[in-house]
Amino acid sequence: xxxxxxxxxxxxxxxxxxxxxxxxxxxxxxxxxxxxxxxxxxxxxxxxxxxxxxxxxxxxxxxxxxxxxxxxxxxxxxxxxxxxxxxxxxxxxxxxxxxxxxxxxxxxxxxxxxxxxxxxxxxxxxxxxxxxxxxxxxxxxx
Numbered sequence: 001x002x003x004x005x006x007x008x009x010x011x012x013x014x015x016x017x018x019x020x021x022x023x024x025x026x027x028x029x030x031x032x033x034x035x036x037x038x039x040x041x042x043x044x045x046x047x048x049x050x051x052x053x054x055x056x057x058x059x060x061x062x063x064x065x066x067x068x069x070x071x072x073x074x075x076x077x078x079x080x081x082x083x084x085x086x087x088x089x090x091x092x093x094x095x096x097x098x099x100x101x102x103x104x105x106x107x108x109x110x111x112x113x114x115x116x117x118x119x120x121x122x123x124x125x126x127x128x129x130x131x132x133x134x135x136x137x138x139x140x141x142x
Contacts, residue, residue, distance in 0.1 A: 010035040046073060054078045055087055056125065060134050061097040070101070070127065099134045107131045 005016035008030035019029035025038045050071055055078075057067045064075035081087075102110060107124070110116050110133065121136040 006039050008033060008035055009037055046077065051081055053125070053127065055081060055085065057132075058082055058087060059089055060099075060123065061089065062099065062134075070132070097134050097136055099132055101127065101130050101132055103130055107133065 005014075005018070005028055007014050008016060008028075011030060011033045013030050013032035015031040016028050017031060019027045019036055021027060022038060027036060027038050029036050050073055054067050054071055054073055057070065058064070058078060062070070064078050067073070067078050068075040100110070123134045125132050125134070
């Protein structure tokens with residue numbers, strides 16, 4: 001018989017019992033690992049696909065506000081994910097990223113031109129029904 005209580009967030013066990021109320025929320029105890037927990041509030045959640053895309057863009061050097069414009073996700077959410085997952089941006093002293101948003105036809109035309117791809121680091125990633133091309137242009141000092 002399936003438990004009517006939520007599974008343990010620590011060990012995913014279904015062997016759960018009630019364990020009091022704290023701040024108006026039911027508290028549970030896992031009988032397997034003895035972990036005490038309350039059920040998280042049910043709120044608006046963002047698909048993990050967008051979390052991963054936002055973090056990828058952040059690592060590539062795209063600003064929080066620009067990620068917000070591209071994905072339609074609050075820059076504060078992106079900042080919180082960066083803190084939560086302890087993401088560190090590698091130092092990019094000699095290259096800066098530039099990016100373009102293209103549909104499939106524009107992407108095919110862009111890649112077919114040799115001057116757009118020769119001698120450049122490039123990443124192409126899906127972004128909904130479009131594609132994002134991130135290129136790294138070297139900074140030259142005269």
